[in-house]
Amino acid sequence: MDKLKLLVINNYGQTCHLIHRSLRDLGMDAKLVSNTSTVEDILKQSPDGLVFSGGPTMERAGNGENLIKIDLPILGICLGHQLMAKAYGGEIRTGQYGGFARVDIDIVEEDDILRGIGPKTVVWASHQDEVAKLPPDFVLLAKSNICDIEAMRHKTKPLFGVQWHPEVSHTEKGTLLLQNFIEVCRQRK
Structure with a gap:
């Protein structure tokens, strides 16, 4: 299989x-x-997807x-998920449960x-911060008892947030989630 080029946008998380x-x-x-890169800087690298x-x-x-908003498959993780929601018209808020912890997901x-x-x-x-309202054209993928929007995707574009x-x-099956995202990128290539 071809080796895909994926860029990880560094939002300074741990x-x-x-x-x-x-x-x-x-x-x-x-x-x-760097998350201070320009759109042009990113596109010059010809990535197959962004995380x-x-x-x-x-x-x-x-x-x-x-x-x-670059037209590529994108996976937003934590702040990346919130950033996606905000950029596409959703709402974020301070979560009721800050800090890292185990969460049971439905x-x-x-x-x-x-x-x-x-x-x-x-x-x-x-859940220091979380998505409070889905952006238009996004659908709910997962929820928990502490957060109503644990995962989402765009209805027609390859945009996903967790x-x-x-x-x-x-995280159980975290590698599988990343493999699934890679497959989305591969199919779009």
């Missing part, structure tokens, strides 16, 4: 390097890039609201990235 390493371990040509990492706050998201729709993961799974997540961290070992 696990950016784990996303990069996980993708590399799955045989991808993965590169960690937006988690991070501390929306204020540290750099040029993320522009980058997340899969509402087992789509492309959640294939083989449901109907329930256990993940490692931070509140949790598939790159950490505490």
